[in-house]
Amino acid sequence: MITDPRHAGRRTNAIRQGSRTADVVFHALALLVCLATLYPFYFVVIMSISSPMEAAAMNVFWYPKGFYLGSYELIVGDAKMWRAYGNTIVYVACGTALNCLMAVLGAYPLTVRSLAGRKWVVRYLLVPMYFGGGLIPAYLLVNKLGLYDTMGAIIIPGAVGIWNIILVRTYFATIPESLKESAFVDGASHWQLLFKIMIPVSKPIMAVIAIYTIVGIWNGWFDALVYLPNEKLHPLQMYLYRVVVQQTVDLKTLSMEDARDAAANMLSNIQLKYSIIVFTTLPVLFTYPFFQKYFVKGALLGSLKE
Structure with a gap:
């Protein structure tokens, strides 16, 4: 037809x-x-x-009823909150830098075709990515290393991410071999090739690793609950956990006047929880636009198989 x-x-x-x-x-x-x-x-x-x-009274659904910023005033004036904020910034900055560095150093050797046993190393890395020792071995390891109740307990255990290494390795594999050969012909070493050529052209995947790490560390609180008994070292999310989950008031043990004051404080505390959630979430929301330029490209290319 x-x-x-x-x-x-x-x-x-x-x-x-x-x-x-x-x-x-x-x-x-x-x-x-x-x-x-x-x-x-x-x-x-x-x-x-x-x-x-x-x-x-949970009468707010579609638009604010009344206008009250007293909760934000309490947050801004809380010294413990600002200390937790500072701790979180330290954890995020150090953890992100260390995680990106370890991902690069772990991924680059796996792209060198002359490396003996390269495929076996990649297969080995898949095992700890899916299977872990659990909480008790991790706690014993942190304690034996002398990291318990220190900032290192939050930063160092998560420094090496197997998934991040695989992402960076896959992205490195998309870089033309001719570019690497040209660098070696010009007398570059592996360190020079990595830091002067590979990393500068890998901004998209580095942005992906950075934003994943920033969000993960910023939202993390369980490690602080396990490894940091000292409240002065707690991150912001642990402070939020103490406010939202652990804060209670027993009205039956108070006098009438104190009970009225406590009831008023409870009303304020209910709203305070929402204000703290907003206050702790905004920095992460403002961070993403700076990485958006490279994020989508890096996430797509880094997920392709070699």
Whole structure:
């Protein structure tokens, strides 16, 4: 059967362009997913600036009722919160730098084709990526290394990420061999090739590693709960955990006047929890746009198989 080429071209274009109805459905689904993702944070924001009475009664759903910034004033004036903020910044800065460095140093040798046993090393790395010793061996190791109740207990155990090494190795494999050979012809060593050529052209994957590490360390609190009994070393999320989960008041042991004051404080504390959540989340939200330029490209290229 002979078909008109013009009609075939029209059918091809129709398939490529898709159905308008399908486009509307997919856009509507994407919009619903966005709303379902953004609404919880929006709810926390409007709860944090609403009247404490309305927030405690859970009468706030779509827009703030009343206007109250007293919770933010309490947060700004809390010295313990700022100390936890400073600790978290130290953990994030040191942990991110160390994690990126270890990922690069671990990935580069695995791209050298002349390395003996290279494939066996890659297979070996897959084992600890999926299987771990558990909490008790990790606690004993941290204790034996003298890291218990020190900042190193948060920074050092997570310095080497197997998944990050595999991502960087896969990205390094996409760099043309001719570029590496040209560097060796010009007399470059492996260290010069790594730090002067490989890393500068690998900004996308480094951005991926950085943002993953920043978010992971910023949101981490369990390691501090296990390894840091000293509250002066606690990160911001551990401070948030103590405020949101552990804070309680027993009204039955108080006098009437004290009970009224405690009840008022409880109303303020309910809203304070939402304010702290907003205050601790904003830095991570503001960090992502700086990495967005390289993030998508690095995530796609780093996930491709060699």
